[in-house]
Amino acid sequence: xxxxxxxxxxALLGLVAxxxxxxxxxxxxxxxxxxxxxxxxxxxxxxxxxxxxxxxxLSFSMGGTNNIKQDVVVNIVEDPELIETYNRNNFDQxxxxxxxxxxxxxxxxxxxxxxxxxxxxxxxxxxKVRPAGLSPDTTYLIPVRVDTYDHCEIxxxxxxxxxxxxxxxxxxxxxxxxxxxxRGKRRILGDQSELSMPGTKVLxxxxxxxxxxxxxxxxxxxxxxxxxxxxxxxxxxxNGKVKILPYRDVQIVQLDNExxxxxxxxxxxxxxxxxxxxxxxxxQYTFExxxxxxxxxxxxxxxxxxxxxxxxxxxxx
Numbered sequence: 001x002x003x004x005x006x007x008x009x010x011a012l013l014g015l016v017a018x019x020x021x022x023x024x025x026x027x028x029x030x031x032x033x034x035x036x037x038x039x040x041x042x043x044x045x046x047x048x049x050x051x052x053x054x055x056x057x058l059s060f061s062m063g064g065t066n067n068i069k070q071d072v073v074v075n076i077v078e079d080p081e082l083i084e085t086y087n088r089n090n091f092d093q094x095x096x097x098x099x100x101x102x103x104x105x106x107x108x109x110x111x112x113x114x115x116x117x118x119x120x121x122x123x124x125x126x127x128k129v130r131p132a133g134l135s136p137d138t139t140y141l142i143p144v145r146v147d148t149y150d151h152c153e154i155x156x157x158x159x160x161x162x163x164x165x166x167x168x169x170x171x172x173x174x175x176x177x178x179x180x181x182x183r184g185k186r187r188i189l190g191d192q193s194e195l196s197m198p199g200t201k202v203l204x205x206x207x208x209x210x211x212x213x214x215x216x217x218x219x220x221x222x223x224x225x226x227x228x229x230x231x232x233x234x235x236x237x238x239n240g241k242v243k244i245l246p247y248r249d250v251q252i253v254q255l256d257n258e259x260x261x262x263x264x265x266x267x268x269x270x271x272x273x274x275x276x277x278x279x280x281x282x283x284q285y286t287f288e289x290x291x292x293x294x295x296x297x298x299x300x301x302x303x304x305x306x307x308x309x310x311x312x313x314x315x316x317x
Contacts, residue, residue, distance in 0.1 A: 031072075034060065047165060049207055058127060062120065078144055086141070141162045172204055176204070183296070184216070186216055189292065215287060234279065252285040275301065282296075
């Protein structure tokens with residue numbers, strides 16, 4: 001009797017295992033789609049300020065062992081509540097870090113429908129972006145989610161997307177990663193002794209020919225108070241000549257004839273081994289009641305093959 005019980009239990013275990021295998025096979029073979037995104041369901045795209053309008057894509061991926069046998073029609077909608085949820089979950093009460101909806105006049109989703117064709121593993125919806133006027137200090141998001149679809153399943157974790165728009169120009173990217181090496185000399189106005197100022201400086205794109213950075217070696221912080229009192233603008237002409245301007249409140253005077261080694265110029269430098277973007281700057285500024293004269297070299301090593309917007313007229317060897 002005991003032997004027969006053991007056989008029955010074994011048979012039941014075999015049946016359960018067989019059913020589990022069938023479920024697993026069905027899960028493998030079924031087609032499931034969703035937005036292509038990274039962490040926080042976000043997908044970032046950098047747009048050049050040298051172009052009035054550029055195109056990006058909201059992309060879908062279709063999974064499954066076999067390709068779909070018929071077209072899948074996916075309809076999406078914009079959903080601002082997705083940004084509110086993202087801000088609450090990531091920043092709570094720190095409103096200064098909140099992402100903002102992309103201004104309506106700065107983009108166009110060309111269609112709210114995507115057709116993933118039979119036999120294909122994905123599809124896209126084009127987005128036209130007009131980046132001029134966007135601030136490098138703001139996180140801009142286009143929030144979309146799937147509204148309706150047919151013929152397959154959707155991945156519930158990938159049913160919405162936060163499309164992040166960033167900007168760049170020839171000298172910097174708005175994500176805060178463009179760090180130039182600083183080799184500077186600073187002296188107090190009226191004093192002849194100069195103090196060496198090594199370090200780094202982060203540059204941010206403002207327009208197609210303007211970048212922003214801090215004066216001297218003043219510390220950068222991503223808040224209005226710091227930027228208003230200590231940031232400057234570098235405006236670069238087609239011939240590489242640089243015009244230095246206050247970002248807002250800082251008192252700054254460009255010195256074009258102070259030192260011929262610092263002629264307020266930008267150029268591309270090739271030393272035979274590496275290529276650098278280089279600024280040679282000279283200016284006078286007042287910070288917290290003290291006036292300084294600053295001479296500085298800013299250099300950033302880069303690969304010219306990775307650049308799409310370089311002006312050959314500013315290249316020097």
